[in-house]
Amino acid sequence: MATKTLSNAKKAKADEFFTQLADIENELKHYKEHFKNKVIFCNCDDPYESNFFKYFAMNFNFLGVKKLIATCYDSSPIAYTQLSFIGKDRTTQNKNRRAYKIEISEVEDYNGDGAVDLSDVEYLLHNKENTLTLLKGDGDFRSEECVELLKEADIVVTNPPFSLFREYIAQLVEYNKKFIIIGNQNAITYKEVFKLFKENKIWLGYKCGDMKFTVPSYYEERTTRFWIDDKGQKWRSFGNICWYTNVDIAKRHEELTLYKHYYGHEDEYPKYDNYDAINVDKVADIPCDYFEDMGVPITYLDKYNSDQFEIVKFRKGNDEKDLTYTTGSATIYQTDRQTDRRRITPYFRIVIRRKV
Numbered sequence: 001m002a003t004k005t006l007s008n009a010k011k012a013k014a015d016e017f018f019t020q021l022a023d024i025e026n027e028l029k030h031y032k033e034h035f036k037n038k039v040i041f042c043n044c045d046d047p048y049e050s051n052f053f054k055y056f057a058m059n060f061n062f063l064g065v066k067k068l069i070a071t072c073y074d075s076s077p078i079a080y081t082q083l084s085f086i087g088k089d090r091t092t093q094n095k096n097r098r099a100y101k102i103e104i105s106e107v108e109d110y111n112g113d114g115a116v117d118l119s120d121v122e123y124l125l126h127n128k129e130n131t132l133t134l135l136k137g138d139g140d141f142r143s144e145e146c147v148e149l150l151k152e153a154d155i156v157v158t159n160p161p162f163s164l165f166r167e168y169i170a171q172l173v174e175y176n177k178k179f180i181i182i183g184n185q186n187a188i189t190y191k192e193v194f195k196l197f198k199e200n201k202i203w204l205g206y207k208c209g210d211m212k213f214t215v216p217s218y219y220e221e222r223t224t225r226f227w228i229d230d231k232g233q234k235w236r237s238f239g240n241i242c243w244y245t246n247v248d249i250a251k252r253h254e255e256l257t258l259y260k261h262y263y264g265h266e267d268e269y270p271k272y273d274n275y276d277a278i279n280v281d282k283v284a285d286i287p288c289d290y291f292e293d294m295g296v297p298i299t300y301l302d303k304y305n306s307d308q309f310e311i312v313k314f315r316k317g318n319d320e321k322d323l324t325y326t327t328g329s330a331t332i333y334q335t336d337r338q339t340d341r342r343r344i345t346p347y348f349r350i351v352i353r354r355k356v
Contacts (some may be wrong), residue, residue: 017236019159019182020303021051027207027243028055031180034155034247036064041153043141046072047102052158057121060107067105069149073139074099099139101149102132139166150175155247157181168193169244173201178247181207185240188298189314189348197301198311203252205243208302212237242302256303258288269294270325271321273319273343277351279325291356295323295349312351323349 040056047053047075051062053070060068062268092301105118112122125131137143141150141160150156150171160168170192172179185208187193195200215234225237262269262278269278277293280286283300293312304311317323 016219018049018158019051019213021055022209023207024051024055024202027205028157028180030206030251031247031248032063035176038065038154039067039069039152040065041149041156042068042070042158043146043150043156043159045070054118055155055279057104057107058118059133059284060104061116067103069101069103069153071101071135071139071149072099072144091218094239099135099137101135106133150177154178155180157259166190169193169196169202171226178246180245182240183242183244184300185242187244188301194314198314200306201244202244203304204302205249206251207244208242210237210239211241240347253307255305255308256286258286258289260285262287262290270327272317272323272325273350274319274321275323279323279346279349281346291354293351293353295346295351298348298350300350300352307355312353314350315348339354
């Protein structure tokens with residue numbers, strides 16, 4: 001049990017990537033109408049560190065949010081210790097680092113400067129009773145307290161622990177919640193997650209690709225995609241970060257423009273050895289005149305429109321092995337005998353079919 005606890009603690013620390021406010025603003029600007037009169041829940045967010053909480057707190061009235069709830073883990077490095085959004089040296093001692101929640105139902109211009117900003121939110125937290133309360137448990141999103149808050153919420157918006165992504169998504173689906181969350185692109189390949197894509201219960205948001213995060217001071221230095229800025233802040237970036245959502249957005253209805261042709265160019269589209277479909281190496285190469293099964297790169301999901309295509313399956317052929325095709329090659333390799341043909345396994349193909 002002790003070993004498991006230490007392992008979980010290690011994973012939790014490795015999962016502490018803090019999303020930049022600019023990245024949050026650039027994505028959430030596409031969802032504005034979905035926040036009006038809704039209860040927003042950020043259930044993996046220390047409000048004094050999380051830019052998700054800050055985004056909704058600053059834009060509470062602009063977005064017409066009904067209520068904002070945020071909860072943090074008791075293992076948060078600043079849990080209930082730093083009581084300032086704007087850098088003042090003012091703290092409340094909490095040696096046990098208890099988990100807590102913050103609930104906001106209104107934000108007014110308390111300082112009378114003509115605008116609602118973080119200083120007004122800070123005043124609210126310090127002067128309005130019951131806005132900030134300690135939790136009985138550890139603040140884990142799976143805890144009974146947090147599940148009860150989840151039931152109350154309309155939309156969940158956060159950056160959940162990457163190592164717990166399967167469990168996190170499963171919980172949101174179980175309680176039939178709308179969500180806008182960040183995850184690694186590799187999560188698409190999880191059978192539990194891909195099933196949701198196939199059933200049109202989840203899709204990708206607007207941003208897919210490179211994203212950088214701040215990480216805690218104790219974060220282990222890496223040889224790649226890691227740096228420390230001139231203020232001593234540690235950073236980590238990833239080239240395969242996606243927003244996952246089940247909120248209906250305009251992007252998922254944009255039709256993919258197709259201009260290449262299959263017929264007359266069949267040699268550019270080899271057929272798989274273990275499944276009746278053609279291989280397409282690039283999303284831009286999807287033919288406009290082919291209406292049977294085709295294997296496309298996983299990056300296709302960033303362009304997926306369920307009105308234009310349907311997802312048939314992922315990665316495996318009829319023999320339940322990875323999709324493969326055989327092609328001529330100048331490379332000679334040894335199998336049972338020498339041959340001038342090479343068997344190729346494309347990397348992570350999704351089988352799709354064009355709708356007529």
